[in-house]
Amino acid sequence: MEPLYILVIALTAFLISFLLMSLTRRPSNKPNEEQKKILEVIKCVNCGFEEKTSFKADDYVGKNVGKCPKCGGDLIVAGIYLEKYQQAEMKV
Amino acid sequence: MDGTQDWSSILLAVIILSSFVLNFTDIPQKMQFWRFSSVVRRRIYELNELENDGRRKSIKYLKDLNVPNPKELIENYVDNFFMISPVDIEPTDIISRLRHLLRTRDEAVKRYVIENLKNISDEVRQKIEVMLELNSILTFINKVVKHYYNLGVKYNDWVLMMRLALDVNQIYLLAKAYNNAIEAFGVGAPIGDGAGPLVVRTLANSSEEREIVPETVVYESSFENRRIYVVKAKGPGPTVGRPGEALEKLVNELDGKIARIITVDAALKLESERSGEVAFGVGAAIGDIGPEKIAMERIATKYSIPLDAVVVKMSNEEAITTMTKEIYDGVLKAVDVVKNIIRSKTKEGDAVVVIGVGNTLGIK
Numbered sequence: 001m002e003p004l005y006i007l008v009i010a011l012t013a014f015l016i017s018f019l020l021m022s023l024t025r026r027p028s029n030k031p032n033e034e035q036k037k038i039l040e041v042i043k044c045v046n047c048g049f050e051e052k053t054s055f056k057a058d059d060y061v062g063k064n065v066g067k068c069p070k071c072g073g074d075l076i077v078a079g080i081y082l083e084k085y086q087q088a089e090m091k092v
Numbered sequence: 093m094d095g096t097q098d099w100s101s102i103l104l105a106v107i108i109l110s111s112f113v114l115n116f117t118d119i120p121q122k123m124q125f126w127r128f129s130s131v132v133r134r135r136i137y138e139l140n141e142l143e144n145d146g147r148r149k150s151i152k153y154l155k156d157l158n159v160p161n162p163k164e165l166i167e168n169y170v171d172n173f174f175m176i177s178p179v180d181i182e183p184t185d186i187i188s189r190l191r192h193l194l195r196t197r198d199e200a201v202k203r204y205v206i207e208n209l210k211n212i213s214d215e216v217r218q219k220i221e222v223m224l225e226l227n228s229i230l231t232f233i234n235k236v237v238k239h240y241y242n243l244g245v246k247y248n249d250w251v252l253m254m255r256l257a258l259d260v261n262q263i264y265l266l267a268k269a270y271n272n273a274i275e276a277f278g279v280g281a282p283i284g285d286g287a288g289p290l291v292v293r294t295l296a297n298s299s300e301e302r303e304i305v306p307e308t309v310v311y312e313s314s315f316e317n318r319r320i321y322v323v324k325a326k327g328p329g330p331t332v333g334r335p336g337e338a339l340e341k342l343v344n345e346l347d348g349k350i351a352r353i354i355t356v357d358a359a360l361k362l363e364s365e366r367s368g369e370v371a372f373g374v375g376a377a378i379g380d381i382g383p384e385k386i387a388m389e390r391i392a393t394k395y396s397i398p399l400d401a402v403v404v405k406m407s408n409e410e411a412i413t414t415m416t417k418e419i420y421d422g423v424l425k426a427v428d429v430v431k432n433i434i435r436s437k438t439k440e441g442d443a444v445v446v447i448g449v450g451n452t453l454g455i456k
Contacts, residue, residue: 002099004099004100004103005099008099008103038279038281038414045297045298055279055281057279057280058280059454060280060282060327060328060454060455060456061282061290061293061327061328061454061455061456062293062327062328062455062456063456074298076298078294079290079420079423080281080282080415080454081281081282081414081415081416081417081419081420082281082413082414082415082416082417083417084416084417
């Protein structure tokens with residue numbers, strides 16, 4: 001086969017595959033698969049005892065949620081945040 | 093003529109013809125216009141979906157509160173309650189005019205919610221106000237994108253369409269953040285913008301709060317033999333309060349006998365920065381459009397009180413959705429930074445004001 005034919009065929013194949021790739025590839029806004037959980041940090045105002053629990057509706061930072069199991073002091077919600085557990089990501 | 097020459101001639105003719113078409117006709121622009129407009133059209137469908145999804149979530153939340161006509165409540169809010177900026181060509185008293193307009197609008201929104209939902213707590217009212225505002229923003233974003241898309245189609249403006257196609261992905265992500273925020277406000281846990289209030293709440297310990305100006309409270313606490321006045325919006329509802337006005341009143345009450353004012357706020361990070369990074373500097377850390385920030389600067393200047401700023405960095409989406417672990421870690425670091433400033437820049441017996449600026453959802 002003539003080298004010119006090969007060049008034309010190769011160029012055409014490259015252009016078609018590039019066009020197909022750019023048409024089929026879509027920008028993805030899907031976040032990676034991840035699990036989310038809202039946690040509460042509970043702290044004792046006396047001894048500094050600290051524990052983490054799941055967030056309960058109507059709880060807020062500064063809320064008194066009971067007595068400390070160690071010293072009997074007031075337990076308050078010191079912080080609330082969202083913990084994300086990233087799952088293995090598979091890139092295509 | 094052999095076969096090779098035939099092919100060569102055809103190829104040459106094709107190249108010349110293509111070159112003519114590419115250089116001397118509008119066909120490439122038409123093709124680009126078609127491609128860019130299809131990108132924008134696809135995003136418009138997604139923006140519509142985000143807007144509808146936002147409505148669905150809000151209606152569900154309002155139905156759970158036994159609101160009789162949630163759809164009407166949202167529809168009558170969206171597009172209304174706009175605010176026209178004051179005249180700025182004559183800047184005299186612009187701050188007081190702007191403050192007046194902002195307060196008037198806030199009052200109008202508050203009255204609208206109370207008229208439609210009687211006997212609700214301040215916290216629920218504030219949540220509904222934010223939810224209405226978020227729906228309004230989603231509708232506005234959608235309308236603006238459609239406006240420029242329609243303009244591009246109407247005038248065959250391929251430059252406008254190209255510009256829109258390049259920007260529409262960022263616009264979509266912004267709209268998605270506002271859509272996610274509707275859910276976050278419904279949950280009631282602190283959001284990223286609550287970093288400032290959370291930092292100062294940690295310093296307030298278990299002292300009692302006093303409402304110094306509407307929706308803003310002050311705590312009197314102590315730290316290493318210094319008196320600490322902690323100012324933040326009144327929680328746990330989603331409000332930002334009036335930190336500037338509160339600071340002005342507090343400093344005047346204390347006759348200016350304050351050694352230092354420290355402002356703590358969330359700040360938008362650059363793409364190269366990590367979420368939860370903490371930085372400190374000088375000035376009033378507040379993302380206000382004018383009245384509250386200038387009140388802080390004026391009162392600090394009046395009594396020559398040094399004004400420090402501490403910021404926790406985050407993205408736009410993180411600022412309006414439930415606080416992440418990275419931001420929470422940043423809050424803990426910011427608490428240490430504020431304590432270090434108090435230790436190193438004030439002496440025992442001094443009084444210090446620490447202001448937590450931001451939305452206090454989920455933080456009392």
